[in-house]
Amino acid sequence: MHFKKSGALLLGLLWTFPALAEVTKFSPTQGTEATLALEGTTLVLSVINNGHNESRTITFEAENELRVQLDDFNFDGMKDFAVWQVDDGMGTYTIHRIFVYQPDTATFQELQPACGDGFVNLRVDSKRKVLLSAYWGMNGPKQCTTRFAKRKI
Template sequence: MALFGLLGSASAGAEVTSFNPVKNVEAMLEVNGPKVKVTVQVDAREPRTIDFAAEKSLHVAIDDFNFDGMKDFSVWQIDDGMGTYTIHRIFIYRPKTADFEEVQPDCGDGFVNLRVDKKRKVLLSTYWGMDGPQSCVTRFHKR
């Protein structure tokens, strides 16, 4: 019921996504232009806003990106250049803090053209090296 009240207070025109990262915890993501407001329903915590340097629309994807059984989220957009690539920022749910933490790929500057390989439990993305585009494999069990 508490989340319903929050949904009612969302800004007009904002895209709202709600989900449960773990049982008894509700999360709400409100995308409004180049900003995403993240609210986790634990205690009386204030929501936080994540700013994106984006000219194109932001999109939200919910998945278990680090393969720990808890739901995480990604905010992604088409690149601002020719619109050829998808650029993702990934936020992993951390139960100790009851919040989301942004993670980086094991190589490159970001998750470009992200693919989630659930069978191998890795994230695949692209980065640019001296010889052009390269494949990046990010594993979370090492961390």
């Protein structure tokens, strides 16, 4: 009898886990559906393309709340996503990790900035088709411009 109660309790906890996660669904391209389930510092990414389903888990090192942002970060006409947070120190800047959709493999690939260790205080400049972020050099903060090769959709 004790086993039944423990099993029911465990099943109840597992059932509520997805309800606690922040879930975002979007279509990077026609015929593709992406689902992002963000729970604490863990993101479960699922992509369904032509009946093929692929999932992976991405872990973030963060103390502050993580947020999801959808945009076309590499300006190729397909939706991408970023997970960002306010820095864990004094809370004066934002840190973004960007994942762009790869239609050939129906997966998302993480982008790296052209300079620095990450996308800090990211700005998406759609007019110039660049990502602007900050990095620190010998004499303080500098601006980093990340450009992308033109790609046909």
